[in-house]
Amino acid sequence: MDFFENGYEGFCSAVNASETPVLFCERFDERSDIWNFNEHCHNCIELIYFLYGTARVITGGTSVQASFYDMIVYPKGKPHTESLQFDHHQEIICLWVDIPGLEIGDIMRIQDKDARLKWLMEAIHAEYKSKTPNKALIDHLVKSVILLIGQCYLEKQTQNDMISRVILYMQDHLRESISVQQLADMVYVSKSYLSRAFKQKTGLSLMEYLNSLRMEAAKALLAASNMNTEEIAYRAGYRSTKFFYRAFRAYTGMSTREYRKNGSDN
Numbered sequence: 001m002d003f004f005e006n007g008y009e010g011f012c013s014a015v016n017a018s019e020t021p022v023l024f025c026e027r028f029d030e031r032s033d034i035w036n037f038n039e040h041c042h043n044c045i046e047l048i049y050f051l052y053g054t055a056r057v058i059t060g061g062t063s064v065q066a067s068f069y070d071m072i073v074y075p076k077g078k079p080h081t082e083s084l085q086f087d088h089h090q091e092i093i094c095l096w097v098d099i100p101g102l103e104i105g106d107i108m109r110i111q112d113k114d115a116r117l118k119w120l121m122e123a124i125h126a127e128y129k130s131k132t133p134n135k136a137l138i139d140h141l142v143k144s145v146i147l148l149i150g151q152c153y154l155e156k157q158t159q160n161d162m163i164s165r166v167i168l169y170m171q172d173h174l175r176e177s178i179s180v181q182q183l184a185d186m187v188y189v190s191k192s193y194l195s196r197a198f199k200q201k202t203g204l205s206l207m208e209y210l211n212s213l214r215m216e217a218a219k220a221l222l223a224a225s226n227m228n229t230e231e232i233a234y235r236a237g238y239r240s241t242k243f244f245y246r247a248f249r250a251y252t253g254m255s256t257r258e259y260r261k262n263g264s265d266n
Helices: 007-016 116-128 135-172 180-186 191-202 206-224 229-235 241-252 256-261
Strands: 022-029 045-052 054-059 062-067 070-074 081-084 091-097 108-111
Touching (some): 007 135, 022 116, 045 062, 091 116, 091 135, 135 180, 135 206, 206 241, 206 256, 229 241, 241 256
Antiparallel strands (some): 022 091, 045 091, 054 081, 070 108
């Protein structure tokens, strides 16, 4: 069963109707022998909340840097390793919870900006370690954590879809004049939100990314055609040939003539 197939409301209903047994819950620091620095996995979801310190988490081809007030979510059965900075104090809360049917495709890092997850994880640990743990209360707290994780997961999926749409639009409309406001209107978000999300995802601003698409298109046309540079500039979305020449040299370190002569072979 895919908990996310009916959107967030369906996800909430599915989580509330499920059992969420806690299999392990510990709070420990860098001196603890609980750490497992070999590649390993669990037959459940593992949540690690960083109270102090920094670590690098590696799973498959993905490497994630985690710091204090970050939560790392490991999918069920996902091999992973953790690498600590032992010259700094490290302290985490580690929780293993089994939710049948809840499938998360890959490791997630969640920045706990408002400390809601911190409060919940500390409350779960305190109750779990009490002399008479209240299972109903623990279940309620765990479900609250899972619901927040699900909210973050779906927001990231939506954000990824939004950015993919923007990139496809830029690729298909290179010749046209494109503004950040136009792209934001297309995906129904503000300019500032789209700009921030795009930079976080790609490492480039929207206009930097658009320029790289146009430059790569120009390079391909220079290498594969006899088209004059004025026509190439137009096809790549530049209305000013003079500006195109300057932008091309800044991007490649060569003039268009030099690139056509020998740069495309490098």
